[in-house]
Amino acid sequence: MYTLLLPIGLYAHAVIGSGVAESDLVVPTLLGDAGILPALPAAFILVAMLAAAMSSLDSVLLVMASTWERDVVSFVRHVDEGRVVAHTRFWVALFAIITAWLSLNPPGSIVTLTAFSGGLYAACFFPAVVLGLLWRRGTGAGAVASLVTGFVVLLCWRWVPFSNAVHEVFPAMALSLAAYVGFGLARPPLEAAKGLDTPL
Numbered sequence: 243m244y245t246l247l248l249p250i251g252l253y254a255h256a257v258i259g260s261g262v263a264e265s266d267l268v269v270p271t272l273l274g275d276a277g278i279l280p281a282l283p284a285a286f287i288l289v290a291m292l293a294a295a296m297s298s299l300d301s302v303l304l305v306m307a308s309t310w311e312r313d314v315v316s317f318v319r320h321v322d323e324g325r326v327v328a329h330t331r332f333w334v335a336l337f338a339i340i341t342a343w344l345s346l347n348p349p350g351s352i353v354t355l356t357a358f359s360g361g362l363y364a365a366c367f368f369p370a371v372v373l374g375l376l377w378r379r380g381t382g383a384g385a386v387a388s389l390v391t392g393f394v395v396l397l398c399w400r401w402v403p404f405s406n407a408v409h410e411v412f413p414a415m416a417l418s419l420a421a422y423v424g425f426g427l428a429r430p431p432l433e434a435a436k437g438l439d440t441p442l
Contacts, residue, residue, distance in 0.1 A: 266352050303341070307333035358396075361411035365392030368415060369422035377426065384425030392418030 254268045257278055269291075273284040311330045315321060321329065348355065369392075370385040392414045399410035 264351060299341075303334050303337055304330075306337055307331075310337075361409075361414065362393065362396055364411055365396050365414035365418050368392075369419045373419075373422055373426075379426040379429065380422065381425050381429060384422040387425050388418040388422035391421040 250272075251268070254272060258268070258271055272278055273288055276284075279287070307330050310333050311321070311326060315329070316326075350358070366389045369388040370380070374380045374385065395414040395417050396410050399405050399413060
């Protein structure tokens with residue numbers, strides 16, 4: 243996707259020049275100026291972009307709602323299996339409304355939000371996914387601790403002195419990884435726990 247975005251930026255610089263103050267306005271300017279693209283191709287590109295976004299957003303909303311219902315709500319209180327689907331539909335609607343509100347009142351530019359979301363994924367899930375596959379001493383508690391640690395560090399790094407010298411994703415990933423490894427080392431090895439002398 244990044245390699246596809248670079249030509250758009252180069253094209254925008256060649257056509258628009260320095261007339262766009264924010265990067266979020268590059269594509270709307272390209273599509274809305276009849277001198278750059280006629281109305282029919284611009285409408286086709288806009289519909290294609292919206293279709294591509296919707297094909298991803300509906301899956302993300304469904305996964306987010308079902309994960310919230312199954313892994314958070316059901317963990318806190320008992321949920322009747324017959325009502326799980328109805329509850330999940332409610333969460334889909336609620337998360338869609340929140341997302342729509344955030345898109346109308348964005349806390350930052352698209353570039354900033356994309357960089358933050360990428361850093362959030364890396365800091366929260368990298369240790370659990372990679373070490374969970376490759377290291378036998380990983381634990382569920384370590385996965386939760388690494389997720390929470392990465393999330394908190396990523397959000398709070400801007401208030402740390404001299405935080406501008408290092409992007410927040412690097413300390414967040416390092417401390418998240420340390421939390422996962424620390425919890426893993428705190429428990430006995432799998433072989434010792436099972437009374438085995440050789441690895442399984």
